[in-house]
Every structure is written in structure tokens, then in C-alpha cells.
Amino acid sequence: MTFQKNKAAPAQKKESQLYEIWKRFRRSKLAVGGLVFIILLVLVVAFQGVIAPEGVNDQNYDNMFLSPSLRHLFGTDQYGRDIFSRMVFGTKYTLTMGVVASTISAVIGVFLGAITGYYGGRMDNLLMRVVDIFMTLPNILLALVMTASFGPGFVNTMIAVGIAGAPAMTRVTRAAVMDVGSREFIEAAVSNNASDLRIILRYVLPNAIAPIIVQYTMYVATAILTGSSLSFLGLGLQPPAPEWGAMLSAGKPYMRDSWWITTIPGIFIMLVVLAINLIGDGLRDALDPKQKR
Numbered sequence: 001m002t003f004q005k006n007k008a009a010p011a012q013k014k015e016s017q018l019y020e021i022w023k024r025f026r027r028s029k030l031a032v033g034g035l036v037f038i039i040l041l042v043l044v045v046a047f048q049g050v051i052a053p054e055g056v057n058d059q060n061y062d063n064m065f066l067s068p069s070l071r072h073l074f075g076t077d078q079y080g081r082d083i084f085s086r087m088v089f090g091t092k093y094t095l096t097m098g099v100v101a102s103t104i105s106a107v108i109g110v111f112l113g114a115i116t117g118y119y120g121g122r123m124d125n126l127l128m129r130v131v132d133i134f135m136t137l138p139n140i141l142l143a144l145v146m147t148a149s150f151g152p153g154f155v156n157t158m159i160a161v162g163i164a165g166a167p168a169m170t171r172v173t174r175a176a177v178m179d180v181g182s183r184e185f186i187e188a189a190v191s192n193n194a195s196d197l198r199i200i201l202r203y204v205l206p207n208a209i210a211p212i213i214v215q216y217t218m219y220v221a222t223a224i225l226t227g228s229s230l231s232f233l234g235l236g237l238q239p240p241a242p243e244w245g246a247m248l249s250a251g252k253p254y255m256r257d258s259w260w261i262t263t264i265p266g267i268f269i270m271l272v273v274l275a276i277n278l279i280g281d282g283l284r285d286a287l288d289p290k291q292k293r
Helices: 002-025 029-046 083-119 121-135 139-150 154-181 184-191 196-207 209-232 244-250 260-287
Strands: none
Touching: 002 260, 029 083, 029 260, 083 121, 083 154, 083 196, 083 209, 083 244, 083 260, 121 154, 139 154, 139 209, 154 196, 154 209, 184 196, 196 209, 209 244, 209 260, 244 260
């Protein structure tokens, strides 16, 4: 019986740590509000066929430029399409852009940051100088150049935005790995002849995960904003797909008389970016050991 209690203890400890993180996270009402907003958007994506009253590309030239009303909550555009329905269907493109691009950035950045931070030496110096050069350029400029090279399209845009965020992720991962690499349990693993791969995957990265998670979350917002900007410039998802940045660009000539065509997508892009940044701030405080009491 004593053996069974000791065996169950690690699982109980792990659960309590996650609960402590959640307790610190929910202290921030703004972070919880941002999380609720993102969850609502995920539900919108899941039930978009039920929520949207009309088809995403149903044109009706008798309903062009209708202002917001009970029938058309967000009004209609220059083709008579219901903007509310297009916003609902466009939510999946916006969230997918942020998550996939950030995942690409994390895969590249964590790999390079872990290798350079653990081994150091000439390879570290050389790669970090390259990273420094890329970090001097604005994120949108890097993504713009790569998207122009790859060609327009949703997949190419996600790849370009993901690669553009890799230098910052590399820098954050390297710093976290170097901090963990100097601790005693890493020296103990080395003295036990553990392989470098095992040390990195089992001991270094799990203990360096907090700043990586925060950087990943923050870059989701940046990726959404960058992807929408590229679609606005005509290099992202192409019409008639209801991507929010492309919708904003399509309504640009009608801003003076039909403000809702551009204002509503712009407001929702702002709200999504704000919500994710609030979540990132909350995670940063929740994962910070100094916040423990």
C-alpha cells in the first residue's frame, strides 16, 4: 500500500502545478476575458454553418451596400453579400493563420535555439549573427519579401509569416536553454553519460518551456496581424475567400459611403490581436516563478 501511494504522488504533484498556474492566470480578469473571446471564436468556427444565415459568396445585386440592420447584422458589400456570414466563415482563416504560422516559427526556432544554446561555440556565434541581421528587419517586411517570392496564396502566406517569426523564437529559446543548461541537474545528467539528445529533450526543453510558450502565444497575434496585412496588399488569401484582411482591402474604395465594409473586419482583427496579447500577458505572469506564493 505504501508503494502505491508513493507511485501516485508525482501525478498528484503535476496536477497541483497546473492548477497553481491556472489560479495565477485567472487573477488577471483581462487575460480571462481574452481567453473567453478566443473560445467564442473557436465555437463560431465549429458551428459556422449554423450561425451564418447566408452563404459566404451568395451575391444579390438588389441588396448592395445595405447598412447594418436586423436582417443583415453587419450590412452587405458591393456584391450584395452578407458581411456577417463572410465574417463568420473568415474566422477560421484568421485563427488558422495565427496558429499554423506560430507553429512553423516554433518548430524552426526551438530547434535552432536549443542546438545553439546547448552547444554554444562558433556555431552559436555564427547563427546568432545571422539571427541578429534578420531581427533588424521588420517582421512584415520579411514576410512580404518571402510571400512575393513564393507567390500569393494562403499556404504560402502561412509559411512566410512562420519563417519571419523564427529569428525571435530562436533568440528566446536560446536564452532559456542557456539558463537551464547551467543548473546542477543538467550536470548530473551529463555525469551519468546521458546522450545530448536525451538531455535536451528530457531535461533542458521541459524546464525552458515557459518563455517559449509565452513567445508562441504572443506571435499568434503578430502572425494574424501580419497575415491580414499581406491579404490587404493582395499577397495572402485571394478573393472571393472571406479572409478579414482581404475583405478590408476589397471595401477600401467604398469607405466614405459604406464604412461598415472595412470598419467591421478591421475592428475584429484588432479585437483578436488584443485578446491574444492579453492571454500572452496572463501566461507570462502565471508561468513566472516569482508569482508563486
